[in-house]
Amino acid sequence: MSIDYDEWLQYPKIDMHCHVWNMATEAEERASTEQLITAGTMLGISEYWCSAPITGGVIADIEDIRIRNDSVLRAVQRYPDRIRGMCFVIPGQYQVALDEVKRCLDAGMIGLKLYNQYKIDDPAVYPVIELAIERRVPILEHAGFIEAREHLDRQPLISNGRHFANLNEHYPEAMLIHAHIGGGGDWEQSIRWMRDTSEHLYCDVSGSNLDDGQVEQAVQDMGAERVLFGTDGTMCGSVGKVIDATLTDEAKRSIFFGNAEAILAAQGTTPLHAAEKVAV
Amino acid sequence: MNFIDLNAWLGTWPFRDLRDNDPASLLTRLERAGIQRAAVSQIEAAFQRNVQHTNERLAQSVESYADRLLPIATINPRFPHWEQDLLRCHEDLGFKVVRLFPCYHDYPANDPEAIRVAHLCAERNLPVFLPHRLEDARQRHWMDPGRTLDLAEVADMIAAVPNATIVVTNARGIQGSALWKRQDLRGANWFYDLSLSEVHYKLHTSVSNMRDLAEFIDQGGARHLVFGTHTPFSYPSAARVKTAVLPVDAETLVQICSGRAEKMLGLT
Numbered sequence: 001m002s003i004d005y006d007e008w009l010q011y012p013k014i015d016m017h018c019h020v021w022n023m024a025t026e027a028e029e030r031a032s033t034e035q036l037i038t039a040g041t042m043l044g045i046s047e048y049w050c051s052a053p054i055t056g057g058v059i060a061d062i063e064d065i066r067i068r069n070d071s072v073l074r075a076v077q078r079y080p081d082r083i084r085g086m087c088f089v090i091p092g093q094y095q096v097a098l099d100e101v102k103r104c105l106d107a108g109m110i111g112l113k114l115y116n117q118y119k120i121d122d123p124a125v126y127p128v129i130e131l132a133i134e135r136r137v138p139i140l141e142h143a144g145f146i147e148a149r150e151h152l153d154r155q156p157l158i159s160n161g162r163h164f165a166n167l168n169e170h171y172p173e174a175m176l177i178h179a180h181i182g183g184g185g186d187w188e189q190s191i192r193w194m195r196d197t198s199e200h201l202y203c204d205v206s207g208s209n210l211d212d213g214q215v216e217q218a219v220q221d222m223g224a225e226r227v228l229f230g231t232d233g234t235m236c237g238s239v240g241k242v243i244d245a246t247l248t249d250e251a252k253r254s255i256f257f258g259n260a261e262a263i264l265a266a267q268g269t270t271p272l273h274a275a276e277k278v279a280v
Numbered sequence: 281m282n283f284i285d286l287n288a289w290l291g292t293w294p295f296r297d298l299r300d301n302d303p304a305s306l307l308t309r310l311e312r313a314g315i316q317r318a319a320v321s322q323i324e325a326a327f328q329r330n331v332q333h334t335n336e337r338l339a340q341s342v343e344s345y346a347d348r349l350l351p352i353a354t355i356n357p358r359f360p361h362w363e364q365d366l367l368r369c370h371e372d373l374g375f376k377v378v379r380l381f382p383c384y385h386d387y388p389a390n391d392p393e394a395i396r397v398a399h400l401c402a403e404r405n406l407p408v409f410l411p412h413r414l415e416d417a418r419q420r421h422w423m424d425p426g427r428t429l430d431l432a433e434v435a436d437m438i439a440a441v442p443n444a445t446i447v448v449t450n451a452r453g454i455q456g457s458a459l460w461k462r463q464d465l466r467g468a469n470w471f472y473d474l475s476l477s478e479v480h481y482k483l484h485t486s487v488s489n490m491r492d493l494a495e496f497i498d499q500g501g502a503r504h505l506v507f508g509t510h511t512p513f514s515y516p517s518a519a520r521v522k523t524a525v526l527p528v529d530a531e532t533l534v535q536i537c538s539g540r541a542e543k544m545l546g547l548t
Contacts, residue, residue, distance in 0.1 A: 002314055003517060005524060019483065028487045035490050039481035042525045148420050184418030188296065208452065209416040210476070210514040213299060233483035236525065237476075240518030244313065 008243045011253065012046040012278045014260035014271060015238075017140060017179060017206045017230025020050045020083070022071035033075045037082055040231075043239045046273040049230075049260075050075055051086035051113035053142070057155055059117055062096045065089060069104050076108060081272050085109035086140060090117045091125040101131055110267065111138040120159040120176065121166040129167070129174050136267045138175040140204070144185025145193075151184070160185065161193030164201055172198035175263060180232050182207030182241070187214050195221040202263075205255065206230035210237045215245040215255070224251035228259050281523070281534070284541035285310060285318035285516070286409070287449040287473050287508030290341065293323050293414070295421035300512045303345050313516040315509070317348050319377055319409075319545065325354035326384040326414065332365045339373040350545055352377040352409060356385045357393040363400065370404055376545050379409045383427040390436035398437055402444040407544050410434060412451030412476075415513065432458035438468050445544060450475040450510045455496040456489060466500065471540065473508030474519040479526055494527050502528050505536045506544075 018036060023029040036048060052068035054060045065088060072085040087104030089097040091114065101112060112132055118125050120141045132139050145160040146152045164178050178194060181187040181203050191214075194201055203218050205227060218227045224247065231238040242255050257275050264270060288310065290301055300309040301323075310318055322338040325331040331354040342349040353369035355362050355378050369375040378401050382389045389410060401408050412429045420426030431448070435458055438446050446469070454460055454472050477493050484490035491498075493505070507523065509516040523537055542548045 002312055003520075005314075005517075005520060009521070009524060021485070023487065031487045032484065032490055035481055035487075039479070039525075042480065043521065144418065146418060147422070148418070148426060151418050184416055186419045208476070209419065210510070210518045211296070211416070212512055212515050213297075233481060234478060235481050236479055236521040237518040240521040241515040243521065244515040244517030 003243060005243065008252075009044050009239070010278055011044055011256055012273060012275055013044050013229055013239070013256040014047045014049070015040060015045045015231050016049040016177070016228050016260050017204045017232045018048050018050050019052060019233070020072055020075040021052055022067055029071060029074070030078065033078060033083070037079060039235050043235055044278050045235070046082070046278050047271055048083050049086050049111065050083050051088050051140070053088040053113050053115040054090070055115055057116050057157055059090060059092070062093060062100065065100060069100065072109070073104070073107055084272070086111045086113040088113045088115070089128060091128040092118055094127060097128055098131055101128065105135055105137065110264065110269065111140060114139060114141040116142050116155045116158045119157050119163045121163040121170070129171050133171065133174050138177055138202075138263050140177040140179055143178045143180065143190065144183050145187065145190035146185040161190035165193050165197050168197040168201045173200055175200045175266065176202065177228060178203040180207035180230065181205055181214055181218055182209035182211065182234070182238070183232060184209060187211065188217060191218050191221045197222075199226065202226045202228050202259070204228040204230035205241060206232035206234060206238050208234045208237065210241055215241055216247060219247060219251060224254050225259055225262070227255050229256045281314070282538040283315040283507055283520070284538045284545070285315050285509050285511065286447060286506050286541050287475050288318035288320045288511050289323050289513060290320050290338065291323035293513065294327070295415070295424055298512045303342055303349055306512060307345060307348055309511060310516060313509070313520050315516060315520070317350070319350045319352050319541070321352040321354060321379045321409070325379070326381045329356060329359055331356050331359070332368070335365065335369050335373065335375070339375070350377065351375055352379045354379045354381065355397055356381070357391065357397050358385055358387055362397070366397070366400060370406060376406065377409055378406050379411070381411065382433070383413070383425060383429055389429060389433035390440070395437055395440045398441040398444045398446070402441050407445035407447055409447045409449055411449050414450070435459045435462045435465055438465050438470050442468060444469065446470040447473065447506065449473045449508050452476045454501070455492060455499070460496070460501070470504060471506045472504050473506050474522045475508045475510040475514060479522050493522070497527055502532050502536070506540050507537045
């Protein structure tokens with residue numbers, strides 16, 4: 001049977017992995033965020049969970065981190081009916097990081113974003129994990145199963161499925177999200193490591209890698225209720241891979257919307273828009 | 281809308297299992313995505329020095345699907361007497377396209393011998409397809425060179441053989457590429473497929489590079505776009521979704537989705 005693209009493009013989607021940035025000027029920052037929304041609207045994306053992480057393993061000062069998180073808060077203020085915030089911190093900064101998480105969550109953010117400064121199962125990350133459990137918010141961590149030396153050297157502390165599974169053993173109740181199975185790296189290995197983990201460990205489908213079968217593999221190993229829709233800037237590709245996946249319509253709807261809705265429900269909130277057809 | 285996929289594959293990728301990689305299942309898969317015809321290469325040829333056996337097998341395997349699958353001949357310019365392979369593929373087997381694998385057969389795209397292939401193809405009106413990558417290098421298997429094609433080298437090839445038709449498949453970042461920066465080549469007969477690029481948004485550090493193909497199109501790039509999916513490596517619907525949001529008029533969209541391919545493949 002042929003795929004009904006119009007039907008699927010109109011189905012609402014929560015992009016739980018995307019970014020806004022603090023740009024040189026307010027006009028640029030506004031233009032960047034507007035472009036995110038314009039591009040996503042064409043594809044039926046009704047809600048965006050945005051962060052502004054410091055990448056490359058850089059251990060930045062808390063002032064720089066706050067500037068990033070403030071840019072996310074500004075985006076939320078500009079588009080309260082479309083954008084939600086994910087707070088970036090560097091867990092090893094301990095109390096400073098915890099204070100920043102509290103500041104951001106109190107300002108309305110709905111989750112945490114960690115990058116590659118620490119592996120997710122490093123005990124230095126535990127206090128942040130415990131705070132996220134207490135506040136019932138998800139933790140989205142940059143991830144990928146990278147083995148090639150020339151790529152691993154650039155981010156030696158990147159987490160992969162094995163690290164997520166380790167942490168899941170310690171904290172099965174923590175809502176952990178392995179970012180972008182299509183973000184580069186051997187997604188087959190990363191997903192396989194997360195087989196037989198608790199129901200609160202998720203992965204998202206974002207990333208520029210459009211390898212056929214990756215969504216189905218995630219569903220097979222983790223279950224459709226643990227696979228989330230995200231883009232990380234690859235909008236058409238990420239929408240296309242879920243539409244194309246050989247899954248039931250119900251599973252695709254869960255990935256596009258329902259699973260993110262369940263994460264929001266854990267903290268007592270709901271999606272910004274109901275799961276009804278959207279104009280594209 | 282009629283869709284002709286200029287970037288499809290048959291065969292086995294040694295590092296990951298591919299589904300829908302034989303003629304019948306590939307066609308079924310493409311049909312599900314509303315794609316009627318495809319030009320297909322044989323994956324194994326990327327790893328062989330003597331590629332002609334694979335070309336012969338490819339011709340046989342698509343024989344019963346001749347109206348829907350068009351075989352692409354692989355040429356390895358580092359293998360002796362490749363010219364004879366090319367003539368055999370064109371004159372006896374009826375191939376209408378040539379594929380080069382610079383990253384796997386280990387030569388730069390501007391290598392004099394590769395340019396000779398392009399010359400010979402231009403004389404015979406055969407387009408030359410160049411994959412930018414077969415798989416994401418960040419996940420490369422230790423036995424995979426994991427290289428991506430240097431578009432500056434492709435620009436050199438285009439400049440050296442201005443009457444050739446060159447198609448770069450499965451590439452990202454055309455807008456800021458060395459190829460697009462070559463203003464002198466903007467009128468040349470080169471094409472870029474939809475397999476991997478995005479359209480209206482990409483990760484960016486400045487508003488000047490926040491759009492992908494949309495910006496390329498604004499700068500006059502629409503005339504270089506063709507439809508390709510990289511199936512069965514990639515999900516075909518990734519490219520199909522792009523056609524739903526490409527900022528081009530209806531006639532240009534038809535040209536991108538099938539018109540240029542029909543002309544290239546001699547289907548009109």
